[in-house]
Amino acid sequence: MPVMNIKKFSFTYPGVSDPSLKNITLPIKKNKITALIGPSGCGKSTLLRSMNRIHDLYPGNKYEGKIDLLDFESGKYKNILDIKKENEFIKLRQQVGMIFQKPTPFPMSIFDNVAYGLKIDGIKNKSELSDRVEAALKGSALWSEVSDRLGKSAMGLSGGQQQRLCIARAVAVKPEVLLFDEPTSALDPISTAAIEELIVELRNDISIAIVTHNMQQASRISDYTAFMYLGDLVEYDKTENIFLNPKEKRTEDYITGRFG
Amino acid sequence: MRRLLINKIILTLSTISALIGLAFLAWILVTLFVKGLSSFHFSLFVNDLIDNGLRNLIVGQFILAGMASVIGIPLGMVAGIYIREYGQGRYANLIRNLSDIMMSAPSIVIGAFVYAIIVVPTGHTSGFAGSIALAIMMIPIVISTTDSMLSLVPKELREAGIALGASKYKVIFDIVIKSAKVGIMTGILLAFARIVGETAPLLFTSQTSNYFTLDLTHAFPSLSVSIYDLASDVQTSSRDLAWAASFILTVMVLVINLTGKFITRNKK
Numbered sequence: 001m002p003v004m005n006i007k008k009f010s011f012t013y014p015g016v017s018d019p020s021l022k023n024i025t026l027p028i029k030k031n032k033i034t035a036l037i038g039p040s041g042c043g044k045s046t047l048l049r050s051m052n053r054i055h056d057l058y059p060g061n062k063y064e065g066k067i068d069l070l071d072f073e074s075g076k077y078k079n080i081l082d083i084k085k086e087n088e089f090i091k092l093r094q095q096v097g098m099i100f101q102k103p104t105p106f107p108m109s110i111f112d113n114v115a116y117g118l119k120i121d122g123i124k125n126k127s128e129l130s131d132r133v134e135a136a137l138k139g140s141a142l143w144s145e146v147s148d149r150l151g152k153s154a155m156g157l158s159g160g161q162q163q164r165l166c167i168a169r170a171v172a173v174k175p176e177v178l179l180f181d182e183p184t185s186a187l188d189p190i191s192t193a194a195i196e197e198l199i200v201e202l203r204n205d206i207s208i209a210i211v212t213h214n215m216q217q218a219s220r221i222s223d224y225t226a227f228m229y230l231g232d233l234v235e236y237d238k239t240e241n242i243f244l245n246p247k248e249k250r251t252e253d254y255i256t257g258r259f260g
Numbered sequence: 261m262r263r264l265l266i267n268k269i270i271l272t273l274s275t276i277s278a279l280i281g282l283a284f285l286a287w288i289l290v291t292l293f294v295k296g297l298s299s300f301h302f303s304l305f306v307n308d309l310i311d312n313g314l315r316n317l318i319v320g321q322f323i324l325a326g327m328a329s330v331i332g333i334p335l336g337m338v339a340g341i342y343i344r345e346y347g348q349g350r351y352a353n354l355i356r357n358l359s360d361i362m363m364s365a366p367s368i369v370i371g372a373f374v375y376a377i378i379v380v381p382t383g384h385t386s387g388f389a390g391s392i393a394l395a396i397m398m399i400p401i402v403i404s405t406t407d408s409m410l411s412l413v414p415k416e417l418r419e420a421g422i423a424l425g426a427s428k429y430k431v432i433f434d435i436v437i438k439s440a441k442v443g444i445m446t447g448i449l450l451a452f453a454r455i456v457g458e459t460a461p462l463l464f465t466s467q468t469s470n471y472f473t474l475d476l477t478h479a480f481p482s483l484s485v486s487i488y489d490l491a492s493d494v495q496t497s498s499r500d501l502a503w504a505a506s507f508i509l510t511v512m513v514l515v516i517n518l519t520g521k522f523i524t525r526n527k528k
Contacts, residue, residue, distance in 0.1 A: 116424060
């Protein structure tokens with residue numbers, strides 16, 4: 001069952017006449033990892049950034065079609081493109097978290113970083129906060145490295161640790177979906193391996209969509225892969241089918257490195 | 261060969277230019293230190309101008325600049341936050357450009373403006389008028405630093421806050437301003453250093469006073485305006501006092517500037 005259903009979705013940036021995404025139909029399946037691959041400028045990040053409507057930080061975008069999100073509480077789908085009110089946006093972003101290319105630790109302590117989303121959610125009870133922070137840090141394989149310096153600034157962590165902290169921060173609010181926008185492209189190979197391992201583990205609780213430039217990464221960690229090109233969704237299938245047995249010529253050309 | 265030659269000529273020319281600039285700066289500082297120190301005495305900090313001291317002037321100058329900061333810093337910061345974070349397109353750009361123009365407005369013009377709108381209607385000079393003139397000088401500087409320091413905060417940091425469900429104002433106050441804090445503080449300190457030594461905006465707004473006073477509704481002691489008065493006095497002793505006062509003012513401004521630089525360096 002998909003947690004998110006993208007249906008005939010088109011997206012146009014402000015001041016541009018042509019849509020950057022054309023008629024995309026794609027499911028994000030529950031407790032699976034969906035990778036979005038394609039050459040630069042194909043629209044994969046644009047699509048990912050539509051899924052929590054972070055685009056709305058910059059006004060004037062045009063959305064068409066539907067992005068239905070399954071609400072776990074009510075068990076019903078809701079089109080996130082209908083959202084207009086601030087409190088609905090807050091709820092959407094608590095349901096659909098996001099990790100960015102560069103680690104984005106906030107200028108505060110490690111504890112406060114992870115507690116930030118929880119405090120927004122209205123959790124004030126100190127013991128509950130510290131329990132949830134601990135659980136999130138353990139879930140992100142960071143606890144053993146930072147448990148003795150939770151009060152220290154998060155800026156002192158290494159790049160890989162910062163990225164895991166950002167994942168802990170997103171996981172703490174218990175989202176349904178987590179969006180990763182090239183989460184390892186700014187990291188060294190060892191940190192990358194740690195993040196990949198973590199993403200695979202997170203799949204047990206959270207549905208994941210990940211944009212990646214790295215095809216090996218997509219084949220290593222994802223269950224489903226969507227290949228995009230020039231704003232179109234060319235092919236979507238199980239990852240092994242995309243990489244071993246693609247149906248479309250363009251997919252085959254891209255994954256064999258004939259263009260990209 | 262030719263390129264090497266040109267390279268050498270350019271290098272020599274720019275080195276000479278830099279040295280000329282530095283030489284004048286050194287000359288000013290040396291003159292100031294020699295003349296200032298020879299008339300410097302610690303009793304200057306104890307007596308008021310009426311007893312040939314500078315205490316009232318130093319205190320007065322800081323009160324004027326402090327009052328200006330109380331008005332100018334919050335206004336400038338909020339305006340800076342507005343044009344960087346909330347304002348869009350033309351309107352924000354208009355404010356940004358106006359503020360840049362204001363920054364290069366001759367300070368005597370600001371003094372004349374405040375004279376016309378406050379001193380003339382109230383009938384006399386006052387510490388308030390002086391503070392307001394200094395605040396008008398300070399606001400565009402604070403706007404511009406706040407604006408540029410906020411622009412250095414990566415947009416991903418804002419997006420990360422929004423992506424956690426924070427509202428825009430929460431992201432700005434919890435995250436963006438915190439990351440720009442050191443830069444903004446330094447900018448404010450430099451803005452303070454800039455106005456603390458100003459004369460022209462005070463010349464006919466607060467004027468100066470020979471006595472110690474904390475009453476901002478009347479003419480208010482100002483170090484910089486008194487330097488102007490003393491330096492054009494016929495008595496040698498007054499001119500010596502002006503040198504000592506210039507020395508003290510320069511040291512004050514230097515210390516504030518260096519503190520600002522020190523804060524930024526420590527951050528990196």
